[in-house]
Amino acid sequence: MDVARVSIVGGGIIGLWTMYNLTKQGIKTTLFEQFPYPHSRGSSHGQSRFGHHFIGDREDVRMIAKAFEMWDQFQAECGVEIAKKVGVLKVFDMHEKKGSIDFHECLERTEHDTLAFDIIPGEEIQDHFPGLEIDSKHKALYDKNGIMLKPEIILEALRVLCLWKLCKENGGQILEDEEVLSVTPIDDNKVEIKTNKSTYFSRSAVLACGAYTNKFLRGLGLELPLTVMKANVYYWRDKSQSMCYSLANNFPAIIYPTYYSAPSYEYPGLMKLCHNAIVSLDLEKENQSNTDAIEDKRLEEFKTEISEHFCDIDVDGPEITERCMFTRTPDWGFIIDYHPKHRNIIIGAGFSGHGFYPSPVVGKILGQMSLSQEPAYSLEPFSIRRFDKST
Numbered sequence: 001m002d003v004a005r006v007s008i009v010g011g012g013i014i015g016l017w018t019m020y021n022l023t024k025q026g027i028k029t030t031l032f033e034q035f036p037y038p039h040s041r042g043s044s045h046g047q048s049r050f051g052h053h054f055i056g057d058r059e060d061v062r063m064i065a066k067a068f069e070m071w072d073q074f075q076a077e078c079g080v081e082i083a084k085k086v087g088v089l090k091v092f093d094m095h096e097k098k099g100s101i102d103f104h105e106c107l108e109r110t111e112h113d114t115l116a117f118d119i120i121p122g123e124e125i126q127d128h129f130p131g132l133e134i135d136s137k138h139k140a141l142y143d144k145n146g147i148m149l150k151p152e153i154i155l156e157a158l159r160v161l162c163l164w165k166l167c168k169e170n171g172g173q174i175l176e177d178e179e180v181l182s183v184t185p186i187d188d189n190k191v192e193i194k195t196n197k198s199t200y201f202s203r204s205a206v207l208a209c210g211a212y213t214n215k216f217l218r219g220l221g222l223e224l225p226l227t228v229m230k231a232n233v234y235y236w237r238d239k240s241q242s243m244c245y246s247l248a249n250n251f252p253a254i255i256y257p258t259y260y261s262a263p264s265y266e267y268p269g270l271m272k273l274c275h276n277a278i279v280s281l282d283l284e285k286e287n288q289s290n291t292d293a294i295e296d297k298r299l300e301e302f303k304t305e306i307s308e309h310f311c312d313i314d315v316d317g318p319e320i321t322e323r324c325m326f327t328r329t330p331d332w333g334f335i336i337d338y339h340p341k342h343r344n345i346i347i348g349a350g351f352s353g354h355g356f357y358p359s360p361v362v363g364k365i366l367g368q369m370s371l372s373q374e375p376a377y378s379l380e381p382f383s384i385r386r387f388d389k390s391t
């Protein structure tokens, strides 16, 4: 039996940033991760994640600015390169609103005047980025101050900093390969954590369980509107002589209504290019062969779309396919809230798609909530309550 001020369930990027923010303040914290590190059974592993300044319909401009500032500070603190600069091109269909936000809303919400994006008409995109052909029905915003984060290095750096420095100075621990079986609120100031190895107590608990959130929350009488999806990450060969789709050639990361892509970097000569039509996954069912068949059919359609936009990508591929899990809410926004009945149980969920680059600030907020401190941002857009009508 061990007593910490805060327990964190889940050691993906959200749980680790929560741990980092708390231990940095001298708060004794225990983090539980069910699998031994490193593992690829969550959403945070992989070689690249992108960050940009386009604001969705829920984020706050200040939150995103703070996240970028915290990544810079973290890089300085850990002394290794955790990110590279990369341009990010967000392409909008000007005839049809696809996604939660259109071109004008994005410009307005992002406070364009202070951030200076370039606005590029669809038919001019190939002048800026050879090898990319988009038609005049589209318009793009280009954020030249985007970043490509390196998840594997970041997860390791966070763990090492938390474990070897902050926990040594301030107490606390990361317990990997230890599955939390139940979290039971005893009263407003005490929570019991039962794992497959022992029982622990703390004053509050942060649940950052990614795709496993509902499986786990059921024991707390709550089911959130989360869909877990299987995401295949595809890498395709660049046939061009000049390697036009590479980070070295300043090719941007692209957010298109039906797909996203990243310039070749982690596998030289191979560009990451993935469609958004990912299929739902039932984590509790063993046989997922039907989802594979849906995915194979979608992949064939995707090849046509690729050859229309990327003339130098070899669509005989993909050469490499990696697997990942997505967890999303009906509006693709995050859930950052207290358990409706127990204020010392804090929930962070539904981050897939775009949860990596805001994670430093999300971890800070979850940490503040676990200490009953008022976060500096409105949490209304991230409330569980917003789904009341639809659930």
Ligand SMILES: Cc1cc2nc3c(=O)[nH]c(=O)nc-3n(C[C@H](O)[C@H](O)[C@H](O)COP(=O)(O)OP(=O)(O)OC[C@H]3O[C@@H](n4cnc5c(N)ncnc54)[C@H](O)[C@@H]3O)c2cc1C
Binding pocket: 009, 010, 011, 012, 013, 014, 015, 032, 033, 034, 035, 041, 042, 043, 044, 045, 048, 049, 050, 051, 178, 179, 180, 181, 208, 209, 210, 211, 212, 213, 216, 231, 233, 324, 325, 326, 349, 350, 351, 352, 353, 354, 355, 356, 357, 358
């Ligand atoms: C293919 C892909 C591309 C993406 N691209 C981007 C991008 O470009 N930019 C961006 O910002 N975001 C991106 N994202 C989203 C981002 O990676 C996720 O939002 C983020 O990693 C979610 O982190 P998490 O900590 O919530 O979940 P996870 O990383 O899944 O962590 C949850 C952890 O909780 C553990 N856990 C669960 N239950 C228990 C239990 N009972 N006991 C102990 N441990 C438990 C799990 O094992 C897991 O390690 C992408 C995601 C994917 C899948």
